[in-house]
Amino acid sequence: MIKFIAKSTQLQNLVKSLQLTKQFFVSSLIIGEAYSGKKTIAQYILPEAPVVNGEDLSAVLDALSQHDELIIYNFAKIPNFSLLNFDNKRIIATALYQPKDKTVDELFGYIYNLPPLRERPEDVAALAEVFTQIAKDVLGVDDATSVRVEELDLSQNSKSLKRSIYKSLVLKEIDERDIEKMMYRYFLENLEGNNDYKKFLYLFEKPLIQAGLYKYKSQLKLAGILGINRNTLRKKANEYDL
Numbered sequence: 001m002i003k004f005i006a007k008s009t010q011l012q013n014l015v016k017s018l019q020l021t022k023q024f025f026v027s028s029l030i031i032g033e034a035y036s037g038k039k040t041i042a043q044y045i046l047p048e049a050p051v052v053n054g055e056d057l058s059a060v061l062d063a064l065s066q067h068d069e070l071i072i073y074n075f076a077k078i079p080n081f082s083l084l085n086f087d088n089k090r091i092i093a094t095a096l097y098q099p100k101d102k103t104v105d106e107l108f109g110y111i112y113n114l115p116p117l118r119e120r121p122e123d124v125a126a127l128a129e130v131f132t133q134i135a136k137d138v139l140g141v142d143d144a145t146s147v148r149v150e151e152l153d154l155s156q157n158s159k160s161l162k163r164s165i166y167k168s169l170v171l172k173e174i175d176e177r178d179i180e181k182m183m184y185r186y187f188l189e190n191l192e193g194n195n196d197y198k199k200f201l202y203l204f205e206k207p208l209i210q211a212g213l214y215k216y217k218s219q220l221k222l223a224g225i226l227g228i229n230r231n232t233l234r235k236k237a238n239e240y241d242l
Contacts, residue, residue, distance in 0.1 A: 004044040005130065007122035010115050011037070017110065018045045018092070025068075027091035027107060029075065031098050032114030035157035037123075038094035041114070042071045046092055054078040054093070064089065075099075081107065117161065118154040124161065128152060131165045141169050206240045209233065213242060 006012050018028060022045060030038045043051065049069040052059045055077045061084075063070050068089055075093035078084070081103040091107075098104065098111060105111075117124050132147055153164035174182075183203070193199060212222040219237065223230040 004040060005123065005126045007126045008120035009122075010120055011041075011123055014112055014114060015041065015044070017112070021110060022046070022090065025088050025090055026109040027086045027089060027093070028110045028112060029098070029104070029108045030092065030094045030112050030114055031096070032094075033116045033157055034096060035159040036114050036116050037158065038114055039071070039073050042073075042092040042094055046071055046090065049090075049092075054095075057083070060084070116154070117157045124152065124154065127158060127161060128165065131162045132169070135162075135166050135169050139166070139169055139173070141173060145169060145172055202240065205236060206242070209236055209240065210242050213237065 006015050014030075018041070021028060030041060032038050039051070043049075046069050049071050050063050050067055051071045051073065052063045054060060054072050054074040057079055060072055060078065064085065070089065070091050072078075072091060072093040074095065076095035076097055076099045081099065081101050084103075084107060086107050093108070117127070128147065135141070136143060136145065147165050147168045151164060151168040153160040186203075187200070190200075208226075209222070212226065213219070216222045216225065219233055220230055223233040226233065
């Protein structure tokens with residue numbers, strides 16, 4: 001059974017529409033960014049349907065000849081839409097974009113646009129909660145550890161969201177010894193010039209100043225804590241565009 005989360009109004013309305021059309025031999029196309037949940041929705045609506053890749057036309061045609069229900073992903077990459085026959089079929093196809101081919105309009109009764117996760121904050125919150133718990137179980141992280149909203153990466157929808165959660169939890173668990181090991185490996189692979197001390201100084205200074213400014217909200221206070229001149233701190237902050 002596909003685990004499916006729909007908290008946003010956009011996603012709930014899309015699911016309702018697909019469930020209504022499921023009663024008939026009507027085919028639907030879902031358009032949206034990669035990893036935005038298109039295939040998951042299709043499998044939720046048609047859990048028993050075979051799933052085929054549109055890049056493999058022979059596999060698509062073979063599946064169409066054998067099944068009344070079918071899920072086709074990468075639909076826009078099908079090389080010849082005129083070979084498709086969806087009569088008396090219940091098809092849900094997914095694609096990154098709608099192909100500019102009039103045949104496509106004739107194949108589908110409904111064409112839906114699924115917004116990316118960054119436009120569905122309710123879904124982001126729900127997915128982040130699920131992904132965080134899974135990541136904690138995998139990594140053996142303290143259950144009290146949390147991931148801040150600003151640490152979530154939605155640039156690649158669920159793919160980058162999941163990756164950013166794992167990365168955040170790992171970073172919260174590392175200690176000074178782990179940091180030393182990471183720096184050692186990085187420098188071992190990248191030291192090569194005559195001025196590398198200055199070249200890599202930002203790896204120490206930038207995160208130190210950035211964290212200090214976030215924590216203390218004052219350049220004057222941070223300068224005193226770091227034991228440096230305020231003008232020096234201001235210069236460094238400007239240099240690193242902080």
